[in-house]
Amino acid sequence: MINLKSFFLVIILLTTGFSFSQTGSVNEIGTLTIIISDFSNDEGDCWFAINNTEEIYEREDTVWIGKILSIKNKEVIVTIDSIVYGEYAVKVFHDENRNGELDTDILGIPSEDYGYSNDASGWFGPPSWEKAKFIFNEPEMTIRISVD
Numbered sequence: 001m002i003n004l005k006s007f008f009l010v011i012i013l014l015t016t017g018f019s020f021s022q023t024g025s026v027n028e029i030g031t032l033t034i035i036i037s038d039f040s041n042d043e044g045d046c047w048f049a050i051n052n053t054e055e056i057y058e059r060e061d062t063v064w065i066g067k068i069l070s071i072k073n074k075e076v077i078v079t080i081d082s083i084v085y086g087e088y089a090v091k092v093f094h095d096e097n098r099n100g101e102l103d104t105d106i107l108g109i110p111s112e113d114y115g116y117s118n119d120a121s122g123w124f125g126p127p128s129w130e131k132a133k134f135i136f137n138e139p140e141m142t143i144r145i146s147v148d
Contacts (some may be wrong), residue, residue: 010102018098027084030083032088033080034048034077035073035144036078037145043096045095048066048069050061092114094113117134
């Protein structure tokens, strides 16, 4: 015979959406592929950064994962294995002259191609985390970024 306390505990767990299944686990991982396209040429490098928090995304002096990649056929493909489900945002720029920075004109407008996840854009600066972030929640997922 079930006691009254146990019965109420089961009712509370069932009505709050508690699940005993493994789906939706906080430790689920998958493979993320990022296709970066529309580079104006294959010269120079693609500077790539993926961030897993708004705090890191907003900073200019750090990234969660950063890479300098070769451009082939005016595109770059990045694959990250074993990435934990969650929120992420990607920033990229075409360092065409390989000087290690995104060149700008006298007004501060970038003179080299750049892009963000969701093809997000911002006024007078980079797009916000809210515009650039995406949810990674599949065993295999591909996102696309167009630089311009």
